[in-house]
Amino acid sequence: MxxxxxxxxxxxxxxxxxxxxxxxxxxxxxxxxxxxxxxxxxxxxxxxxxxxxxxxxxxxxxxxPKPEPLDLVAQDIPLPIVFEDEELVVVNKPQGMVVHPSAGHPNGTMVNALLYHVKQLSGINDVIRPGIVHRIDKDTSGLLMVAKNDQAHIALAQQLKDKTSMRKYVALVHGEIPHEKGTIDAPIGRSKTNRKMQAVIENGKAAVTHFQVLQRFKEYTLIECQLETGRTHQIRVHMRYIGYPLAGDPLYGPKKTLAGNGQFLHAKVLGFKHPTTNEWLIFEVPLPELFQKTLKNLEEKD
Structure with a gap:
């Protein structure tokens, strides 16, 4: 219709x-x-x-016009599964993989891979997002929790809403941040000048990012970010807002940047309570190989 x-x-x-x-x-x-x-x-x-x-x-x-229906199929795509039980799966999403199908990405997504490797997924979201509790950008790598049934989905989503889960990211940004840590509390909404971008705007949704410096290089800083909220492009928008955009970011960063496959941003740590046992689970995955190699190159230049 x-x-x-x-x-x-x-x-x-x-x-x-x-x-x-x-x-x-x-x-x-x-x-x-x-x-x-x-x-x-x-x-x-x-x-x-x-x-x-x-x-x-x-x-x-x-x-x-009514959108063309997406043909959601299981695809044998390599997918690093960090943890799996009857209720949920924790995945280490590779950089470059889209989380779920859309008009521009009808297949080859994490959902297509999940349907092949896991099969049973919650149905709370629409048909193209089975099991997806939260997302990260295509060119962001790292940990995501996926629900196998609706009860687990509700419990995990509630933890995100209540800010009781833990999400820590590692990012490489342009510039040398002088202070050791900080908090960015600035509302985010769609940019009024570019529909593909988000921006800090007066009537946006509340967004809070905590960060601390891990290592400084000449013209770059490695930081850890912990999210209180999960707005679209939150870390990318917030770091640009304070003058330290992510290296490699094609949308929010400068044109002259480090060679890579998009922004140097990795969801390294994920913690939450198991939806049925209430046991606190915490997972950590290393930085992707290209990210590690880039840091080594920066160290050698210092």
Whole structure:
């Protein structure tokens, strides 16, 4: 079943694609342009093109096509499993692996691998995210907990909400941080200038990151970050906000950075109470080989 949105233009005016994308920020401008090209957008009952200039008082109507269903299949993809029992799995996600399928990544994800290696997963999330309690970015490596049934999923998700689980990350950032530790308490929401990015904004969701310095290099600092909240791109946004963006970060970092496969960010430590036994479990995995090699190279240059 298709969805329709209808609104009267008032303050945001100009090109139709820009007006719709800025009015409904959950849709990208490229999506809107596809709908315009397909004839799914009308102004005052007339089909319009992307370059139509929206005027104050125009009534815009958009028919949003039903998304193509994703074919969720089990795939024999290598997946480092750190822990597994009847209730849950702890995975050490490799850098470069997407957590669950989406329009841009229909397969080859961690979920596809889980369906092959684990099979039984909770069904609380929608069909493309079975078992997924929390996520990390495609180019962030490290530990994730995955629920095998709905009861375990509810218990693990509640710990994240109550801030009783432990998540520690190791990050390499640009610049030499002068102090030993700090806390960044700054709300995060979607950037008003780039839809792909998050930013510290006044009306964003609460976000708190604690960090401490592990090692300093010439022009770089290795830090450990502990999250109180789990906002999208939180560490990447917060460290950029205080002037120390992550090395290798293609979205938030400088163009001249260390060679790698994305941001140098690794979810190294994960701790939580087992959903049925209440036993405190804690897991730790080493930095990926490329991360370790990069640190060694920086040490040799000092």
């Amino acid at each position: 298709t969805e329709q949105i209808k609104f009267t233009a008032t303050t945001i005016l100009g090109r139709a694609d820009k007006v719709i994308a800025e009015t409904y920020r959950e849709y990208t401008r490229s999506q809107v342009q596809q709908w315009l090209k397909a004839g799914f957008v009308r102004a005052n009952e007339d089909v319009i093109k992307a370059n139509y200039k929206v005027k104050s008082g125009d009534v815009l109507q958009v028919t949003i």
